[in-house]
Amino acid sequence: MPHTPDPAVLAFLESVHPYDSLPQDEMARVALSFSRRDFTSGEEVYHAGEPLKGLYLIKRGSVEVLEPSGGLVSLLGPRNSFGERGLMRDGQAVTTARVTEDATLLLLPTDIFRRLIADFPAFERFFNRGRNSAEGRRNDLTVQKVGDLMARRPITVAPSETIRAAAQKMRDAHVSSLGVVEEGRFLGIVTTRDMTNKVLAGGMDPAGPVAQVMTADPVSLTPDSLGSDILHVMLERRIGHLPVVEDGRLVGMVTQTDITRFQAVSSAQLVRDAAIADTVEDMAAVTARIPRLLVQLVGGNNAHEVVTRLITDIADTVTRRLIALAEAELGPAPVPYVWAACGSQGRQEQTGVSDQDNCLIIDDAATEADMAWFERLATFVCDGLNACGYVYCPGDMMATNPRWRARQSTWRSYFEGWIAKPDPMAQMLASVMFDLRPIGGQASLFRDLQGETLEKAAQNSIFVAHMIQNSLKHTPPLGLLRGFATIRSGEHKNHIDMKHNGVVPVTDLGRVYALIGQLDAANTRARLEGAEQAGVISTSGARDLIEAYDLIAQTRLENQARLIRSGRAPDNFLAPYDLSDFERSHLRDAFVVVRTMQSAIGSARGARS
Known part of the structure; x- marks a missing residue:
């Protein structure tokens, strides 16, 4: 075995949770432990009832996990793991795993996996949560990127081509839709349903141009949309084909056939x-x-x-x-x-x-x-x-x-x-x-x-300064001696308000960064990522703040889920001492990061004023 890990494997692990939480020396040891295996589409990785060789991590390609009866449990892509359910029981596979697209898998030996579960709470928490929930497994499908699900080379037709030629192209390519494209620009879509309803049943001349039968400027998605977006748009609008468009160009097509496995979400x-x-x-x-x-x-x-x-x-x-x-x-x-x-x-x-x-x-x-x-x-x-x-x-x-x-x-x-007049109400x-x-x-x-508003606002330094000041009104709940500043009285005594003192300080920072960078995103995480790309905040500052926000927001949701499971209505109030020492420590560290970023932007404002 080599003494240094493969740099490509190490870089890949640093992008996968929970490996990204490991100390640097432990990360290197774990990277050395992985072995690489290549599989072709249709090949079984293992069968239900077989002894498992370890935990599989997908580096490239896709894998479907099936129940012994053949029912789909999940369809997994890069950065997803599988096999842990068997390793956490008796080492026997409880499902069958089969490659659906040529794949490169990384295999972590069983003993290393079990040591990580025992020694690192982040691993135990990650692989234990929801492992017995088939619904949780199916939800993995919703987080696939559209770019990983679409047909990468969509079949297209020019708007001037005849309807008959378009129908022949669909027949020959065995597809149910065509993108209508002119000089690289996406114009619309034509489907077999259009051929049936508008041409056969509607009496339209097949010799006419396809532009007469196409749906112009249809709803579309971008490659970085989520798999859930496909489902939601198709189900709400009752359509069976979704073009994937980037910068005005058709880059893919997603159909109901592509997402039949998602229907149970x-x-x-x-x-x-x-x-x-x-x-x-x-x-x-x-x-x-x-x-x-x-x-x-x-x-x-x-x-x-x-x-x-x-x-x-x-x-x-x-x-x-x-x-x-x-x-x-x-x-x-x-x-x-x-x-x-x-x-x-x-x-x-x-x-x-x-x-x-x-x-x-x-x-x-x-x-x-x-x-x-x-x-x-x-x-x-x-x-x-x-x-x-x-x-x-x-x-x-x-x-x-x-x-x-x-x-x-x-x-x-x-x-x-x-x-023009940024008073507190404004x-x-x-x-x-x-x-x-x-x-x-x-x-x-x-x-x-x-x-118009973003441009005018960003150019008004007084308004920006007031918005920065406004963003500092909500502060993280940090107390003395590494404790938390909890609510002192009332119904929520000894609790933290995970909305106003948790996520809102980050939301406020994200809004100011978006204003400074004239970013049109409304989502907080997208604003933080956009601010990093635009140079509004440093790469290290952005990464720290995003990770802090992720932990705070995730903790808030987990607390709401606990309340619901206990039969109570969800709210935003968390008793910090319901958490483990490990969780409290990391939550406090996240709040420290937020306070540090607030201090940084406040100091920058002071320097400009």
């Missing part, structure tokens, strides 16, 4: 049920299942940003469904508008407990009579959200408030006023509104406003 089921609900009561029955979903997702070792994204997707679907029901009752909108969410829904960070924060941006052509229509829309949707568990905002930050139901020009004047309102995200309607009404 419970978050997608909730989205589907919400999308077809006919009444508010039906939607409320769907959202009542969210706490159970949260428990399953957390138990399945899903990262916090995946859990909150999936939960937010349900709120988005409920909101759009309520808008559709309102328009069915009230009639079509008199002028274009966009319904936007702010707060945790706007940032795609909803947990098991969320109120509603929303607004309406309305085209300037709206008359006073038109505005009365939008008042009825806002009432219908906000009342429906409240009935579904997204309770009314205590601060009345909702579209039912006339102030937050306004024409685009009024919104423009709001932002200009806040930027800072608070700007903080809320910088988290806006379009949910339904014409998104361009918001996009235009967002671009």
Whole structure:
């Protein structure tokens, strides 16, 4: 055996949790212990009942894990491990693992794996959580990147080619859809359903150009979207084909055939049920299942940003469904508008407990009579959200408030006023509104406003300084002598508020970084990553803060899941001494990182003022 690990293996392990938590010398020893094995598509790695040789880690390719009966447990990709269930029992494989795409696997010997479980709590926690949950295993599928799931060389057709030629191309390539592309630019999609409904049943001339039968500018995803996004879009919009587009170019296609193994994912089921609900009561029955979903997702070792994204997707679907029901009752909108969410829904960070924060941006052509229509829309949707568990905002930050139901020009004047005179109220309102995200309607009404506002705000040094000051109001709960500053009295005495003193300080920092870098992302983690790429914060600072945020946000979700499992409603209050010494120590270290980053940005502000 060589004395130094393969640099490629070492670099790969540093990107995989929980190996990334190992001390450097231990990481090197573990990297030396791995052996490499290559498999071809269709080859079995092991069969149920066979002795296991160790823990498998996927470096390249994909592997499906099957129950003894042949049912799918999970479809795994790079950085996923498998085989641990058998190693933690009697060393016999309890499932069958088969390669579905040529793969390179790294094999960690059984004795090394068991030593890591015994010596490092992060390993024990990672491989123990949810290992007996088939639902948790299936949830692994939702976190695959679209870029890993799509057909990488989509079949295309020019808009001027005939419908008959397009049909022949689909037949010859054994595909059910074609991307319509002209000079590299993606224009639309044509499917076998289009051929059936529009050409055969509709009597369209097959000699006509394919542009006549295609769906122009269809909904699409990017390669870095999640597998869950595919499910949610397909189920909500009832479509079977999704183009994958990057910078205006078609780079792949995902179909229902590609995701048949994903159909059991419970978050997608909730989205589907919400999308077809006919009444508010039906939607409320769907959202009542969210706490159970949260428990399953957390138990399945899903990262916090995946859990909150999936939960937010349900709120988005409920909101759009309520808008559709309102328009069915009230009639079509008199002028274009966009319904936007702010707060945790706007940032795609909803947990098991969320109120509603929303607004309406309305085209300037709206008359006073038109505005009365939008008042009825806002009432219908906000009342429906409240009935579904997204309770009314205590601060009345909702579209039912006339102030937050306004024409685009009024919104423009709001932002200009806040930027020009950044008093405490303006800072608070700007903080809320910088988290806006379009949910339904014409998104361009918001996009235009967002671009203008970010540019003006970032160029106003006084406004930026005030926003920085505002971001320092929420502080991590750090006490003396390596303790925590807990709540001193009341219902939550001796607890930490994991929202206002946990995730909110990081959310506030992320918002300021996005402002300085003129980044249009609303999600906190995406803002931190974008700030690093834009040079707003250093690579080391960004990595430390992201890891601290991940730990804080994950701990918050795990605590909510514990409360739900115990039969209580989830909240944001954590008793730190319910955690182990190891967990408390790491949580405190994470809070120290946040305070350090707050001090850094505060010092930078002082130097500029």
